Amino acid sequence: MADLKQRIDEATGTSTVGHEWDGIEELDTPMPRWWLWTFYATIVWGLAYVVLYPAWPMVDSATKGVLGWSSRGDLASEMAADAKRRAPTVNAIAATTITDLPAKPELMQAAVQGGGAAFRVHCVQCHGAGGAGVKKLYPSLTDDDWLWGGDLATIEYTVTHGIRNPDHKATRTSLMPAFGRDGILDAAQIGDVVSFVRTISRQEKASASSARGAALFADNCAVCHGAGGEGGRQVGAPKLTDAIWLYGGDRDSLTATITQPRNGVMPRWGGRLDPVTIKMLSAYVYSLGGGEKGLAPVAEGAGADGQP
Amino acid sequence: MASPEDLSGQSAPLYEARKGVYPKAVNGPFRRFKWAIMAVTLAIYYGTPWIRWDRGPYAPDQAVLVDLANRRFYMFQIEIWPHEFYYVAGLLIMAGIGLFLVTSAVGRAWCGYACPQTVWTDLFQHVDRLIDGDRNAQVRLANGPWTAEKLAKRVIKYGIYLAIAFWTGGAWIMYFADAPTLTADFWTGQAALVAYGTVAVLTATTFILGGFMREQVCVYMCPWPRIQTAMMDEKSLLVTYKDWRGEPRGSVKKAQAHPGGFGDCIDCNQCVAVCPTGIDIREGPQIGCITCALCIDACDGAMAQVGRPRGLIDYCTLDDAATEKAGGTGQPIRKTLLRPRTLIYFGVWTAIGAAMLFSLGQRTRLDLAVQHERSPLFVQLSDGHIRNNYTLKLRNMETRPRRVAVSVSGLPGAVLWTDAGSREKAGQRIELALPADSVTSVKLFVAAPAIGPARQDFTIGTRGLDGDPRGDSDIIQFDRPEAGQ
Ligand code: SF4
Ligand code: SF4
Numbered sequence A: 001m002a003d004l005k006q007r008i009d010e011a012t013g014t015s016t017v018g019h020e021w022d023g024i025e026e027l028d029t030p031m032p033r034w035w036l037w038t039f040y041a042t043i044v045w046g047l048a049y050v051v052l053y054p055a056w057p058m059v060d061s062a063t064k065g066v067l068g069w070s071s072r073g074d075l076a077s078e079m080a081a082d083a084k085r086r087a088p089t090v091n092a093i094a095a096t097t098i099t100d101l102p103a104k105p106e107l108m109q110a111a112v113q114g115g116g117a118a119f120r121v122h123c124v125q126c127h128g129a130g131g132a133g134v135k136k137l138y139p140s141l142t143d144d145d146w147l148w149g150g151d152l153a154t155i156e157y158t159v160t161h162g163i164r165n166p167d168h169k170a171t172r173t174s175l176m177p178a179f180g181r182d183g184i185l186d187a188a189q190i191g192d193v194v195s196f197v198r199t200i201s202r203q204e205k206a207s208a209s210s211a212r213g214a215a216l217f218a219d220n221c222a223v224c225h226g227a228g229g230e231g232g233r234q235v236g237a238p239k240l241t242d243a244i245w246l247y248g249g250d251r252d253s254l255t256a257t258i259t260q261p262r263n264g265v266m267p268r269w270g271g272r273l274d275p276v277t278i279k280m281l282s283a284y285v286y287s288l289g290g291g292e293k294g295l296a297p298v299a300e301g302a303g304a305d306g307q308p
Numbered sequence B: 001m002a003s004p005e006d007l008s009g010q011s012a013p014l015y016e017a018r019k020g021v022y023p024k025a026v027n028g029p030f031r032r033f034k035w036a037i038m039a040v041t042l043a044i045y046y047g048t049p050w051i052r053w054d055r056g057p058y059a060p061d062q063a064v065l066v067d068l069a070n071r072r073f074y075m076f077q078i079e080i081w082p083h084e085f086y087y088v089a090g091l092l093i094m095a096g097i098g099l100f101l102v103t104s105a106v107g108r109a110w111c112g113y114a115c116p117q118t119v120w121t122d123l124f125q126h127v128d129r130l131i132d133g134d135r136n137a138q139v140r141l142a143n144g145p146w147t148a149e150k151l152a153k154r155v156i157k158y159g160i161y162l163a164i165a166f167w168t169g170g171a172w173i174m175y176f177a178d179a180p181t182l183t184a185d186f187w188t189g190q191a192a193l194v195a196y197g198t199v200a201v202l203t204a205t206t207f208i209l210g211g212f213m214r215e216q217v218c219v220y221m222c223p224w225p226r227i228q229t230a231m232m233d234e235k236s237l238l239v240t241y242k243d244w245r246g247e248p249r250g251s252v253k254k255a256q257a258h259p260g261g262f263g264d265c266i267d268c269n270q271c272v273a274v275c276p277t278g279i280d281i282r283e284g285p286q287i288g289c290i291t292c293a294l295c296i297d298a299c300d301g302a303m304a305q306v307g308r309p310r311g312l313i314d315y316c317t318l319d320d321a322a323t324e325k326a327g328g329t330g331q332p333i334r335k336t337l338l339r340p341r342t343l344i345y346f347g348v349w350t351a352i353g354a355a356m357l358f359s360l361g362q363r364t365r366l367d368l369a370v371q372h373e374r375s376p377l378f379v380q381l382s383d384g385h386i387r388n389n390y391t392l393k394l395r396n397m398e399t400r401p402r403r404v405a406v407s408v409s410g411l412p413g414a415v416l417w418t419d420a421g422s423r424e425k426a427g428q429r430i431e432l433a434l435p436a437d438s439v440t441s442v443k444l445f446v447a448a449p450a451i452g453p454a455r456q457d458f459t460i461g462t463r464g465l466d467g468d469p470r471g472d473s474d475i476i477q478f479d480r481p482e483a484g485q
Helices: A033-052 A071-095 A098-103 A105-122 A152-161 A187-200 A208-220 A251-259 A275-287 B004-008 B029-050 B086-106 B109-114 B116-132 B135-143 B148-176 B179-187 B193-213 B215-221 B224-231 B252-257 B270-274 B294-306 B318-325 B333-337 B340-362
Strands: A016-021 A024-027 B064-067 B072-075 B078-080 B238-241 B313-316 B366-372 B386-396 B402-409 B415-418 B429-434 B438-448 B455-464 B473-479
Touching: A071 A105, A071 A275, A098 A105, A098 A152, A098 A275, A105 A275, A152 A275, A187 A208, A187 A251, B029 B064, B029 B109, B029 B116, B029 B148, B029 B179, B029 B294, B064 B148, B078 B086, B086 B109, B086 B224, B086 B333, B086 B340, B109 B116, B109 B224, B116 B135, B116 B148, B116 B193, B116 B215, B148 B179, B148 B193, B179 B193, B193 B215, B270 B294, B294 B313, B313 B318, B366 B455, B366 B473, B386 B402, B386 B429, B386 B455, B386 B473, B402 B415, B402 B438, B415 B429, B429 B438
Parallel strands: none
Antiparallel strands: A016 A024, B064 B072, B072 B078, B238 B313, B366 B386, B386 B438, B402 B429, B402 B455, B415 B438, B455 B473
């Protein structure tokens, strides 16, 4: 720096900073005073910030700051505030029986929203995102076919108590016999029953085999599935005349089912989730598009268009 | 580290205090023009929120309102929704091109007349003259000792500054809420905290920037002079001291002593005295000049007094300056303003404006957006039909409740229903009631026979059932299981 020669510029009377490039010299023009003050103010601000807030990184954390602020604390207080904000709605849902929910569109909407969130945590693993189900494993909750019933109260019961939940008395339960494995029917007889079932679901034309199957069906299956295969919801026996097959409606699948049924299991959520969450979950499942009126009086026109 | 003293042997200050600028009052056509612009812009700024506009019971009655809470922007009969923000974008583009146009034609006219910093600085300088007197009195007072009179004048002046600043900040928030209600709430302490905060910040900035920093904002803080300089060319008008006519300068007495040897400038310093940024235009074009033309008024006055033609300082293009210097005459102003560059800017500007007006006239106030439910893509129904679920977002942008019909086309055998109805009552058309000025979200179920392509496009459309039948439609996909599934 020592070789830099400062001089006073004649035209302006200001000293130069001393370096020169290609004949161009820089004037040592002073900063405007307000500018410098603003600059000092930012330094003061910065120092105050370091003292007040977490700022200085240490080995395993940062300095705490004298205000004791932390983003985690912010989150906790925001969560608490949110819980408080939601409390009136949650309490109102808790105080309403599920069958009365549809009559209160705002509550129903809130329940569906909350239930959707709970569904994405607890239910998607089996029933799939959006309740689409998994072929040959878990039933779709969006269609218009229900094993145990699709009105609000029934869904709530199912969610609360589960299905074939081994150690719970109130669970929904039924057992389809393993006709093949246990030797109740032989392979030929099972084939005939399959023919009959595929006939009543209009997948096959009537044949000698289906005629033999009709008699076998009446003896072995009708007690649960109904004389015409219309299903029996008391025992969760599926309707056999429609297009919906949980475990498949083709010959191989039906043969496998009759030979050794799956008797699918669903855990009970009562005791694991609080009753409000279960109520909201049920409302969500109901809203997926397959909900049945059942015993629940649904206010006509309540909902989307908001015009009763 | 070496201090400045070590290097130069003299102490240089690190900072420099603002040198006071005490512009002298002036009269003339440009000054009057500036008054007019100031009156119009301030009247628009302070007055607009108070204009009422009846929109019926479902919308606010304020002519210009930025309703952030409900995300609406009202401007007289035009109502902008958030998804129509492109109109605002269009306005911004027009403002940008408008600036190109104005700058290429008349230089930094924005700086000199319409920029808020200029307008409020001008206003505050007028307050200075009102309280302290004109230039000389102001300088005397500023340099004089602190007497009771000076103290009183300062208190009164800063009080007026503060009142103007507060009024300015207060007017701003009126654009964001119903003005009369907000005023009442404001004074009874019931307005939102953000309202008080905004007023405080804007009062402070107006007070400081307009009252004290003034030309420093233009010279040190504002990027605009640099940008504008790049947008001008040698045909743009700028305030020019015609040194070929004025130099060598000298007082009338000196000039009389040397007949024929002097130019027109009588060195009366009026042009410097009136300049609101405190520069000497006779040193040539410089960044501090906001082309307010007050020096033109001042110099024309001086020329009139000594009986010489006006225009020693005048709006002049660089091209004309060269021509005149060489002894010719410049182009007529009409040719300067109407040249290809400005005409192209003007053409683009009007084209965008016309396109926006056209689309404003064409837009329907019943907007539909359809979203296909993806999980599951389709649902097998027990009767063999396939159902797809959609979410309709129906925007009724009119300020009255409406009845609309929703129907599908291009999907044979399809029926539709919403989650408010049931499949038994499904049909090819449903009717919905939409509340005024709102977005209604509707879950729509569409069922169609399973036989058909795995992916099929069809149309969901709306139609107004009352008054305006125009609606909107969306083409969306219907999914079926692949054959064999
Ligand atoms: S030099 Fe003239 S035009 Fe430029 S800012 Fe000063 S008074 Fe205005
Ligand atoms: S006002 Fe005109 S005559 Fe007076 S000093 Fe300025 S340029 Fe010269």
